[in-house]
Amino acid sequence: MATPHSWAAHAPARVDGAAARAEALTKAYGQGDTRVVALDAVTVTIPRGRFTAIMGPSGSGKSTLMHCLAGLDAASAGKVWVGDTEITALRDKQLTRLRRDKIGFIFQAFNLLPTLTALENITLPMDIAGRKPDAAWLDQVIDTVGLSGRLKHRPAELSGGQQQRVACARALASRPDIVFGDEPTGNLDSRSGAEVLGFLRRSVDDLGQTIVMVTHDPVAAGYADHALFLADGRIVDEMAAPTAEKVLERMKRFDTAHRTS
Numbered sequence: 001m002a003t004p005h006s007w008a009a010h011a012p013a014r015v016d017g018a019a020a021r022a023e024a025l026t027k028a029y030g031q032g033d034t035r036v037v038a039l040d041a042v043t044v045t046i047p048r049g050r051f052t053a054i055m056g057p058s059g060s061g062k063s064t065l066m067h068c069l070a071g072l073d074a075a076s077a078g079k080v081w082v083g084d085t086e087i088t089a090l091r092d093k094q095l096t097r098l099r100r101d102k103i104g105f106i107f108q109a110f111n112l113l114p115t116l117t118a119l120e121n122i123t124l125p126m127d128i129a130g131r132k133p134d135a136a137w138l139d140q141v142i143d144t145v146g147l148s149g150r151l152k153h154r155p156a157e158l159s160g161g162q163q164q165r166v167a168c169a170r171a172l173a174s175r176p177d178i179v180f181g182d183e184p185t186g187n188l189d190s191r192s193g194a195e196v197l198g199f200l201r202r203s204v205d206d207l208g209q210t211i212v213m214v215t216h217d218p219v220a221a222g223y224a225d226h227a228l229f230l231a232d233g234r235i236v237d238e239m240a241a242p243t244a245e246k247v248l249e250r251m252k253r254f255d256t257a258h259r260t261s
């Protein structure tokens with residue numbers, strides 16, 4: 001399977017600054033004896049116009065990091081910025097607006113509305129926000145996801161991979177600054193997963209999108225420009241131009257460390 005070979009080969013035109021960043025980001029759940037530190041003073045920068053994969057063993061804090069960077073979960077300490085906006089300083093209403101206008105989400109479950117067509121699902125968040133989609137951009141997104149012939153179909157008439165491509169198009173339709181994916185291929189067979197990952201890759205290369213994806217799958221991480229590795233709530237390693245093989249090797253070292261600790 002083709003995976004990106006080098007960072008430079010996939011560099012899009014727009015690679016200026018940080019799409020998001022965190023400084024000493026700490027997230028703890030619970031109190032006293034039941035307190036769990038899911039993120040322990042994480043400092044990280046998500047580069048604009050790149051595809052970043054977040055990897056690590058189960059329970060290492062991947063989803064928590066994504067949720068805090070996306071403003072879905074509040075930090076216990078530290079600061080988070082999306083673009084130039086410090087989201088840890090925003091009130092709920094401002095945060096909701098920022099999430100709606102600047103961030104796209106793709107989840108493991110496709111979360112499509114069964115009664116709406118593919119096209120209606122894609123434009124739903126913008127319809128709710130009372131915003132008109134940019135027609136040229138929407139055409140480009142639909143073209144990139146390869147759904148042009150299926151826009152009138154309802155989710156039940158689409159394969160899992162096609163449904164997730166609708167969810168990808170929905171995340172991109174409002175032209176967000178950053179798209180977060182939490183195991184976006186977790187419910188797909190490997191062929192459908194490859195389709196979705198290929199689309200995410202193209203949205204970075206052709207549309208200049210910024211993507212952050214949490215995944216367990218080394219093959220999925222091989223589509224990214226850059227992988228971050230979390231363990232016990234800390235970033236313990238980074239890898240430029242990851243390949244499935246290199247990521248698998250790195251993940252095996254976690255297993256060994258776990259067995260010997």
Ligand SMILES: Nc1ncnc2c1ncn2[C@@H]1O[C@H](COP(=O)(O)OP(=O)(O)OP(=O)(O)O)[C@@H](O)[C@H]1O
Pocket residue numbers: 029030036037038056057058059060061062063064065
């Ligand atoms: N709502 C919560 N309440 C209490 N503890 C939580 C909560 N959410 C996460 N945790 C704990 O925080 C730690 C990090 O969880 P997180 O879901 O971020 O890990 P992960 O790397 O995404 O795991 P997985 O790969 O299994 O999805 C874990 O120990 C988890 O049990």
